[in-house]
Amino acid sequence: FTIGRTTTRFATQCFVSSSVENDTSTVTVEESDVRQFEDRIPNRLRLKGEVSRNEVLDASTYEAQLLQQWDERTASGFDWEIEKARRYFAGLRMRDDGSWVRQPSMFDFLVSRSRPSPNEGPRPVGALDVAKLFAVQMLTSVGLGPALGMAAVPTAVIQKYEGSFLSFIKGVLGGDLQTLAGGPLFLLLAKYYQEYGPIFTLAFGPKAFLVVSDPVMARHVLRDVPVTQYCKGMLAEILEPIMGQGLIPANPAVWKVRRRALVPGFHKKWLNRMIGMFGDRADILLKDLQSKEGNVVDMEERFCSVTLDIIGKAVFNYDFGSVTKESPIIKAVYRVLREAEHRSSSFIPYWNLPYADQWMGGQVEFRRDMTMLDDILADLINRAVETRSEATVEELEERDNADDPSLLRFLVDMRGEDLSSKALRDDLMTMLIAGHETTAAMLTWTLFELARGPPALLEEIQKEVRTVLKDKDRPDYDDIVAMKKLRFCLIESLRLYPEPPVLIRRAREADNLPSGGSDLTSGIKVLRGTDMFISTWNLHRSPDLWDEPERFDPTRWDRPFQNPSVRGWDGYNPDKVTGLYPNEQAADFAFLPFGGGARKCVGDQFAMMEAAVTLSVLLKKMDFELAIPAEDVGMKTGATIHTMNGLQMKPRSVSESSTSVEKTTSWWEMQHLKRGFNANGRPFDSQDGNVDSRGKCPIHKD
Ligand code: HEM
Numbered sequence: 001f002t003i004g005r006t007t008t009r010f011a012t013q014c015f016v017s018s019s020v021e022n023d024t025s026t027v028t029v030e031e032s033d034v035r036q037f038e039d040r041i042p043n044r045l046r047l048k049g050e051v052s053r054n055e056v057l058d059a060s061t062y063e064a065q066l067l068q069q070w071d072e073r074t075a076s077g078f079d080w081e082i083e084k085a086r087r088y089f090a091g092l093r094m095r096d097d098g099s100w101v102r103q104p105s106m107f108d109f110l111v112s113r114s115r116p117s118p119n120e121g122p123r124p125v126g127a128l129d130v131a132k133l134f135a136v137q138m139l140t141s142v143g144l145g146p147a148l149g150m151a152a153v154p155t156a157v158i159q160k161y162e163g164s165f166l167s168f169i170k171g172v173l174g175g176d177l178q179t180l181a182g183g184p185l186f187l188l189l190a191k192y193y194q195e196y197g198p199i200f201t202l203a204f205g206p207k208a209f210l211v212v213s214d215p216v217m218a219r220h221v222l223r224d225v226p227v228t229q230y231c232k233g234m235l236a237e238i239l240e241p242i243m244g245q246g247l248i249p250a251n252p253a254v255w256k257v258r259r260r261a262l263v264p265g266f267h268k269k270w271l272n273r274m275i276g277m278f279g280d281r282a283d284i285l286l287k288d289l290q291s292k293e294g295n296v297v298d299m300e301e302r303f304c305s306v307t308l309d310i311i312g313k314a315v316f317n318y319d320f321g322s323v324t325k326e327s328p329i330i331k332a333v334y335r336v337l338r339e340a341e342h343r344s345s346s347f348i349p350y351w352n353l354p355y356a357d358q359w360m361g362g363q364v365e366f367r368r369d370m371t372m373l374d375d376i377l378a379d380l381i382n383r384a385v386e387t388r389s390e391a392t393v394e395e396l397e398e399r400d401n402a403d404d405p406s407l408l409r410f411l412v413d414m415r416g417e418d419l420s421s422k423a424l425r426d427d428l429m430t431m432l433i434a435g436h437e438t439t440a441a442m443l444t445w446t447l448f449e450l451a452r453g454p455p456a457l458l459e460e461i462q463k464e465v466r467t468v469l470k471d472k473d474r475p476d477y478d479d480i481v482a483m484k485k486l487r488f489c490l491i492e493s494l495r496l497y498p499e500p501p502v503l504i505r506r507a508r509e510a511d512n513l514p515s516g517g518s519d520l521t522s523g524i525k526v527l528r529g530t531d532m533f534i535s536t537w538n539l540h541r542s543p544d545l546w547d548e549p550e551r552f553d554p555t556r557w558d559r560p561f562q563n564p565s566v567r568g569w570d571g572y573n574p575d576k577v578t579g580l581y582p583n584e585q586a587a588d589f590a591f592l593p594f595g596g597g598a599r600k601c602v603g604d605q606f607a608m609m610e611a612a613v614t615l616s617v618l619l620k621k622m623d624f625e626l627a628i629p630a631e632d633v634g635m636k637t638g639a640t641i642h643t644m645n646g647l648q649m650k651p652r653s654v655s656e657s658s659t660s661v662e663k664t665t666s667w668w669e670m671q672h673l674k675r676g677f678n679a680n681g682r683p684f685d686s687q688d689g690n691v692d693s694r695g696k697c698p699i700h701k702d
Contacts, residue, residue, distance in 0.1 A: 129529035186501035213538035216516030223597035233506025246430025279474035282617035298646035317406035341638020517566035558681025
């Protein structure tokens with residue numbers, strides 16, 4: 001009898017899996033059949049409430065609903081073996097702890113399989129949408145796009161691979177997009193941007209991506225349309241095994257709930273408290289560097305360690321201690337990060353190959369690492385839950401929590417937070433990954449640019465730090481605000497090295513992009529299911545949007561910039577800079593250091609403060625000299641831009657008293673004057689451009 005039940009479900013699953021779009025009505029009919037049949041099932045075998053071990057699955061998915069129909073207490077014998085086979089067929093995999101996770105199929109990479117919920121907006125993209133996209137792409141490639149109502153968007157086709165045949169085969173087998181594209185994807189997009197302009201289609205056979213490098217179009221996608229209109233698409237598929245439904249990959253319905261829960265955790269008092277912790281960690285790094293004086297040190301690796309220690313403390317109150325020691329946990333974190341990066345630069349989902357986590361070396365290791373990290377996380381969450389003391393958000397903001405000021409503590413104590421769900425684990429894991437290497441990369445590239453730039457710039461930053469900090473070793477919030485030049489250096493490095501260099505979206509509904517700086521005056525039609533890359537790299541380095549875009553010039557943030565030929569773009573206006581950094585509003589979406597719109601980074605203030613504290617603590621007492629030629633530092637990318645060979649530097653202690661603020665015109669001001677602006681960066685005819693007492697530019701006065 002039970003075999004019959006299982007067989008019916010198995011057949012149901014086969015049927016549903018083969019109609020990949022998971023049409024709701026089909027599933028409902030088949031499930032109701034199963035339910036009728038189940039009425040005759042003995043009580044012992046019936047579903048008993050929620051199956052909590054399966055919480056790792058998004059409850060809205062078809063698989064989650066199927067799982068709930070089986071009472072796992074009867075998990076033994078032949079019946080169970082058939083049930084397991086059915087689950088494997090449905091793309092589910094059992095983890096070591098007995099819970100089930102959905103492993104997306106190859107096809108899932110192209111379409112989303114989660115079911116629509118009434119609040120979620122458009123239904124997920126399905127097989128029909130993908131088929132339609134393929135067809136339109138094929139017809140467009142033979143010149144029939146305009147006849148189908150599509151704008152004449154140029155198509156860049158990757159035709160010629162310039163590497164060796166062997167590396168090409170390796171790239172295909174490993175699904176390595178970088179190898180196939182002949183280098184980092186963002187550099188390929190930059191090459192095509194120069195050729196095709198602010199919007200083009202990048203085609204890999206029938207699969208095509210719409211590549212956007214225009215501020216007006218980016219503003220439309222990120223801010224102007226409802227948040228349900230675009231999702232993270234393939235990025236979510238890639239990150240799901242690691243971050244689950246954490247805030248970055250979360251579908252819009254989950255995102256709305258979780259963002260509301262998480263944002264209060266980043267309140268002002270907490271950030272202020274964090275500044276002290278940043279100082280402690282930066283101090284450990286300083287001492288470590290002082291002990292290595294005269295030696296060559298990989299500063300990229302050092303910054304990765306300090307930011308890992310900081311995020312561990314801030315998010316879970318966990319001390320990785322990675323600046324001073326190595327441990328299996330730290331290694332597991334790094335391997336998981338590398339795997340996440342590799343997956344995000346691959347377009348063949350090799351990790352979904354049958355039983356990949358049992359025979360592919362890297363995947364076996366990845367599963368082991370994830371299990372280890374999950375166990376640690378579960379342990380930390382459980383410990384926090386045991387000492388839970390519920391309170392409202394307002395009350396929590398006032399709490400001292402000196403022993404444990406972590407986000408985990410805040411979320412666990414927050415009244416109304418559902419602690420039985422997997423959401424907490426997913427969000428914490430997401431923040432560990434999102435908040436770590438991004439900040440490390442910002443520090444790495446800032447120090448690199450300062451070390452290879454004009455010595456007068458580095459000297460001026462050091463002067464600023466010493467002048468603001470005076471006898472103190474580390475800054476407080478007001479000091480961070482006062483160190484404007486240092487902050488502008490940090491943000492300028494995010495302009496040149498955006499982390500990540502490409503934002504990924506998928507249209508969940510048809511859309512029409514504004515024409516922006518393109519020649520397509522009637523806008524650009526976007527079909528449902530279209531995968532989109534918003535190239536922050538191209539935006540941040542566009543000669544249409546920046547003066548001397550390739551130059552590391554932190555002084556630029558004082559000066560306005562406009563270009564009326566980019567229709568609908570307001571330009572960069574320094575008067576709109578309000579917080580710790582010139583943000584996407586001030587540059588009207590030509591600058592997206594932390595994204596923009598509803599899905600903007602939640603950790604922007606945290607990251608800016610962390611980087612400002614770390615860098616100021618180091619620069620106050622040390623000088624840094626490149627130990628290899630700047631050209632050899634190189635660039636490679638995953639989710640963030642890394643150096644190719646590490647940032648090899650020689651740190652050296654310096655006497656702090658050697659510098660004081662000079663009254664003469666500084667290097668910084670000279671940059672404005674040289675470009676025909678007033679000493680404060682404003683145009684000479686502007687109201688506030690009166691720093692020069694004579695009202696004239698000393699260089700261009702004639
Ligand atoms: C320099 C450091 C950082 C950079 C450059 C950065 C950059 C970004 C960008 C560009 C996005 C938008 C992604 C998109 O639209 O697809 C984002 C989102 C996010 N970031 Fe950051 N980030 C940094 C630090 C942090 C830190 C320290 C945390 C946490 C403590 C964090 C947590 C997140 C989260 C949770 C999201 C998703 C927000 C949402 O979808 O609602 N980030 N970040």
